[in-house]
Amino acid sequence: MLRPLNNKCLAVVCLSLIFILTFGASAHRQDFRVTDASLKADNERLSGPCPLKAAFNGYITANGPGTVKYTFTRNDGATGPSYEMEFKEAGKQAVSIDWTLGDAGALPHYVGWQAIKILSPNELKSDPALFELTCLKETPPQNKRQSAADKISSLLALGGEPAQTTKGQFIACPVKETRTEITTPLPQPWWNTPQIGNLERVSVQTIGGNPTLVCEYWAYGRTVSIMRRFPEGATDCTAEGNGFTCH
Numbered sequence: 001m002l003r004p005l006n007n008k009c010l011a012v013v014c015l016s017l018i019f020i021l022t023f024g025a026s027a028h029r030q031d032f033r034v035t036d037a038s039l040k041a042d043n044e045r046l047s048g049p050c051p052l053k054a055a056f057n058g059y060i061t062a063n064g065p066g067t068v069k070y071t072f073t074r075n076d077g078a079t080g081p082s083y084e085m086e087f088k089e090a091g092k093q094a095v096s097i098d099w100t101l102g103d104a105g106a107l108p109h110y111v112g113w114q115a116i117k118i119l120s121p122n123e124l125k126s127d128p129a130l131f132e133l134t135c136l137k138e139t140p141p142q143n144k145r146q147s148a149a150d151k152i153s154s155l156l157a158l159g160g161e162p163a164q165t166t167k168g169q170f171i172a173c174p175v176k177e178t179r180t181e182i183t184t185p186l187p188q189p190w191w192n193t194p195q196i197g198n199l200e201r202v203s204v205q206t207i208g209g210n211p212t213l214v215c216e217y218w219a220y221g222r223t224v225s226i227m228r229r230f231p232e233g234a235t236d237c238t239a240e241g242n243g244f245t246c247h
Contacts, residue, residue: 032066037116037126039072039095050102050135051177051196056114058126060085061092069119072097075112075128076193082119100196101133103179107194108135169231172243173199173215178226180219195219202239213237213244 039058046052062068065087072080085093097114101107113128181194197219205214207227214227230237234246 032062032064033122034060034062034068034118034124036061036092037070037118037124039097039114039116039126039129041114041129041131044130045132045134047134048136050104050108050133051100051179052102052133052135053098053100054112054114054131054133055096055098056129057094057096058116058129059092059094060116060118062087062090064090066121068121070095071117071119073115073117073125074099075114076191079117101193102135103194103196104135104137106179106181109133110193168245168247169234170240170243170245171213171231171237173202174226175199176242178217178219178224180217180224197224199242202241202243204237204239204244211237 037058037060039056042055042057046054060068060070068085068087069082070085071082080097083095085095087093095116099112099114102110110133111130112133113130115128116126118124177196177198179194179196182192186192197217200216200218200223203214203216205212205227207214211230212227213230214225217224217226231246237244237246
């Protein structure tokens with residue numbers, strides 16, 4: 001009568017060990033988490049001709065191997081895309097982000113912050129990385145005299161007027177970067193931060209049935225375009241560099 005009892009005891013012990021090992025391994029896997037996140041502005045007090053670029057660097061710390069999903073948040077309410085970071089073991093990994101803003105007329109002074117927001121395996125947010133930005137008027141270089149040809153070239157580049165070349169007329173996009181902002185009146189206490197967008201590409205499109213020169217800039221996560229018709233007498237234009245060559 002003792003043998004069946006011993007067999008039953010042995011079976012119970014084995015099942016208990018299997019349960020403990022399985023539960024322990026599962027608990028170990030589920031225990032992966034981010035334990036710390038930190039972000040700091042490279043320069044907490046920026047000043048100079050605007051727009052200025054505020055750069056931020058920091059790190060994310062995890063307690064073991066696994067995948068971390070995170071994003072960046074800002075004081076103006078904007079949230080960046082989500083990113084993934086793979087940890088092969090416990091430790092920390094570096095992250096970085098930058099923010100270009102400021103306008104001598106519309107936004108000469110600004111105080112803001114960015115922060116890291118952990119999305120998974122657990123939710124966590126770093127302390128805000130504070131910065132202050134002040135736009136300064138650009139001082140023109142002294143004792144530098146432009147030749148007549150240089151002045152004409154500058155005016156053509158800024159104004160987008162056609163310049164004769166061996167290939168035909170060259171029409172440059174009027175500006176290298178644009179300031180884009182929401183002009184709709186906003187109720188208090190809402191406000192908007194102007195975005196500075198660089199020239200991304202040029203193209204020739206048909207708009208309203210007419211061939212059109214289009215300069216495309218990047219702002220607010222989308223393309224913002226400025227455009228004009230073909231110059232008088234031109235029948236064909238091709239996109240080239242920062243403008244168009246027309247014949």
